[in-house]
Amino acid sequence: MELAKQNTQIVTPDSYMQELTTLNLGPTHPATHGIFQNILKMDGEKIVSGVPTIGYIHRAFEKIAERRNFYQITPLTDRMNYCSSPINNMGWWMTVEKLLGVTVPKRAEYIRVIVMELARIADHLICNSILGVDTGAFSGFLYVFQEREKIYEIYEEICGARLTTNMGRVGGMERDLSPVAIQKIRDFLRDFPKVMTEFETMFNRNRIFVDRVEGVGPITAEKALNYGFTGPNLRAAGVDYDVRVMNPYSSYQDFDFEVPVGTKGDTYDRFMVRNEEIWQSLRIIQQAMDNLPEGPFHADAPEFYLPPKQEVYRNMEALIYHFKIVMGEIDAPAGEVYHSVEGGNGELGFYLVSDGGRTPYRLHFRRPCFIYYQAYPEMVVGTQLSDAIVILSSMNVIAGELDA
């Protein structure tokens, strides 16, 4: 439009729009980290307008959930933000527990905190290292991926799975932390700070990297709030909203940690906020490991928690409960609950309505990526193609969660 004003004689707004190129960023562009499309109008390298298209991997999770028993819905949550699936799992279990009125023992809550913070570290590591890859520095990505691999080994030790974890049960965990798992977490706490320091040394003050991300895609706090931003992207804009602090769940009030806040809301702030959150997560895990209480690792909720296998073979009540749970024949009380957790990239909420049946009457996921992506077209207008890609990866938009 600037150009049009300068040369009104030659270039009318209409003919200017015709001069523009349409560039299809996606659906299979490597920088989209998933499948979604942006139809960009380009004036050379400059982006004049962007139209996003979503829904390429929409799997109708909310509808599928209406036909599933509560314990069968966790695998669906795994596949939303697959970079931090344990947080999704735990958020879902907490929602169900809220509906059923189950009190979770302290030890289970602490184990959940450990797992969730590990997942947060993994999620932020991926986001920040992919930001590095998108600016062209590939090596930092592989440095921290070794550590992410160790986090996955811890998951494996806790629940047997790596990416789509399907971890936990109604009322707690499916099993206690094994000595091997505890050892692996301790090893991770010992080794990880060194790698993280190395990663930060590589990027934080790298002139080229800082030039690439500083002042790119800024969003003011007001605008971010209007869009409904949460999580690191909102905190980078200067609002200290963190579900873990504002509305503590799973004993987060027991831990001492800080909420890093940015000032400008640009890509550099988002990067730095995530880096700092990784350090804070480490602190939380350290505290949880040091103060891990003794006691049971699951609540006493026999209608919803599978009895131990030995009991099933010996005890009639256990056999009945086992059968009923596996066949999904237990009714949940009627009611509606909302529960939100601080997910890897923002407030992940579950709105669950039950009509007293065996399955949810309606389940809605509040997916932070879906909300971030609404702001994306506005954020990229006037920037360059390279910036558009950096902004996308710094907002950590994950297609699985965007489309659900």
Added chain:
Amino acid sequence: MESTEFLVRSAVILAVFGITLLIATYSTYAERKIAAFIQDRVGPNRAGPMGLLQPLADAVKLFFKEEFVPANANKFLFIAGPSLAMLTACMASAVIPFGNTILIDGQYINVQAIEVNIGILYIFGVVALGVYGIMIGGWASNNKFSLLGAIRAASQNISYELAMGMSIIALLLVSSSLSLRVIAQQQGETLFGISGMNWNIFYQPLGFLIFIICAFAETNRVPFDLPECETELIGGYHTEYSSMGMGLYLFAEYVNIFVASAVMATLYFGGYNFPFMYDLGLPHNLVTLIGTGVLFIKILMFIFFFMWVRWTLPRFRYDQLMNLGWKVLIPLSIANVIITAAVILISEQGLPW
């Protein structure tokens, strides 16, 4: 021309060409091994001992791939693009003096494919032609990402050639010759009481800095790999290429790195000269042999440097790249020319007052 000279010169030409291709081939292997070293990985180790046959395996794989031409592409230009890139890349190494002279039958024969008295200009011309390969390929692909890559390549190469040329002008003021052989020979003189240490880097440190930055930009390497940046343009100008078309582009890049390294070693780091080369009292041919070896060590060090940077730094944005070229490097190189000229003038004629 006598038959011995003819034979020796043919052998030299073949050797120069062969070595260029060999080093470029093994640069691909080195790139992967160095990347692996930097990233705590193992790298290729399946094909042959320590993966040494990997370049061969890569080439065979590329030959067996389907040669895909997009539906609306201009087929002639689509094939001409990579060919031109490869051709110009291979032409440049002809004038680089890979060694001093060999003494055979009382005759001195240059270890160099052709001796041209305007060697630097030749290299500049040929390297500048290289961008045509990229532009033609990017345009002929009929793909917007390729086109963006081609545009980026063209503007980047033109911008950085200016600064490169300026840094060379300062060097020419010092050496007062356009012939690479003469420049190399001058650097064999005595400095600091050591023979073979009269390297231009001691006279032109700033010029060298500008030159090496521009060399990175000319070869499209990180942090200047905007024409092909994987995460934005999906390969840029070679998005649509497969099989050997792609292979030629990638190979041309490595040949260009080799040429750039060789030029830098020759212009600034003494070429085939090495410290104490005339103080040891060795026979002439032996000195030449060692000198050639030393030159290749220097070249390999530069190639390693190229790769080290590639796996360490992020890349620039398009406008930052232009700012660096036009607002930083060109003024710096002009200042370098003026300072060099003033110093030479004063040292030859004394202060004007």
